[in-house]
Amino acid sequence: MLELKGTTVSYGAVTAVDDVDLTCATGEVVALLGANGAGKSSVVKAVNGLVRPIAGSVVWQGRSIESWAPEKIARAGIVTVPEGREIFGNLTVLENLRLGAYRLGRRAARSDLDRVLGYYPVLAARTSQSARTLSGGEQQMLVFGRALMARPELLLLDEPSLGLAPKIVAEVYATLRQVCRDLNLTALVVEQDIATVLSVASHAHVMASGRIRVSGTADEIRSDKSLRALYLGATS
Numbered sequence: 532m533l534e535l536k537g538t539t540v541s542y543g544a545v546t547a548v549d550d551v552d553l554t555c556a557t558g559e560v561v562a563l564l565g566a567n568g569a570g571k572s573s574v575v576k577a578v579n580g581l582v583r584p585i586a587g588s589v590v591w592q593g594r595s596i597e598s599w600a601p602e603k604i605a606r607a608g609i610v611t612v613p614e615g616r617e618i619f620g621n622l623t624v625l626e627n628l629r630l631g632a633y634r635l636g637r638r639a640a641r642s643d644l645d646r647v648l649g650y651y652p653v654l655a656a657r658t659s660q661s662a663r664t665l666s667g668g669e670q671q672m673l674v675f676g677r678a679l680m681a682r683p684e685l686l687l688l689d690e691p692s693l694g695l696a697p698k699i700v701a702e703v704y705a706t707l708r709q710v711c712r713d714l715n716l717t718a719l720v721v722e723q724d725i726a727t728v729l730s731v732a733s734h735a736h737v738m739a740s741g742r743i744r745v746s747g748t749a750d751e752i753r754s755d756k757s758l759r760a761l762y763l764g765a766t767s
């Protein structure tokens with residue numbers, strides 16, 4: 532369903548992603564691991580259109596999208612949950628969620644809202660509260676909820692655990708696991724919290740210096756202790 536082939540991204544003289552091949556099959560959660568600066572976020576940006584690869588292709592549902600604008604890619608069902616929890620702090624929880632429904636008509640949006648609030652009861656209790664008053668974990672749930680309102684076919688998640696307490700990370704991932712199962716969602720998850728993301732993912736790729744160095748099932752990656760010393764630095 533998603534296939535990167537020879538994808539290469541550079542920022543001037545810096546090659547951030549170097550000849551990367553990667554696929555995500557329908558309904559599969561794929562983890563992208565690696566130390567800081569390995570190129571993970573740049574892979575996500577090559578898929579969501581925020582950067583244009585200088586070589587290679589990004590194929591989504593049979594169509595080459597590497598030269599599409601980000602808006603067109605989002606409308607095609609590829610929805611990004613960016614690093615850093617970008618919420619609209621002045622808007623209420625409900626308004627933030629409604630903003631996610633850009634692919635739906637009004638009636639569909641209403642039923643989706645009920646479904647999303649069902650996954651995140653803490654948000655259901657705070658729909659009229661301004662988003663900036665939420666805790667870090669609640670804000671992360673809000674950006675997930677907003678992404679789900681777009682009825683994603685492919686979810687791109689960039690470090691959802693960043694800055695959250697371990698207990699909250701566990702909650703966020705438990706819901707993510709449930710949502711992916713219920714909706715048969717395909718997801719590509721960039722994460723430094725390796726143990727947590729491997730509990731959700733079926734496959735994982737380990738990046739270093741812009742390249743994919745190791746790929747395998749979540750079990751294979753989990754049991755390969757040498758990976759940590761070789762590629763994952765202090766993040767493991």
Ligand SMILES: Nc1ncnc2c1ncn2[C@@H]1O[C@H](COP(=O)(O)OP(=O)(O)OP(=O)(O)O)[C@@H](O)[C@H]1O
Binds near residue numbers: 568571572
């Ligand atoms: N806008 C940019 N301009 C120049 N260089 C950049 C830019 N964005 C990223 N880079 C460089 O590209 C390389 C890969 O960065 P990228 O953010 O993709 O890695 P990452 O694995 O996601 O790291 P992190 O976990 O720190 O976000 C790094 O060397 C980084 O400094």
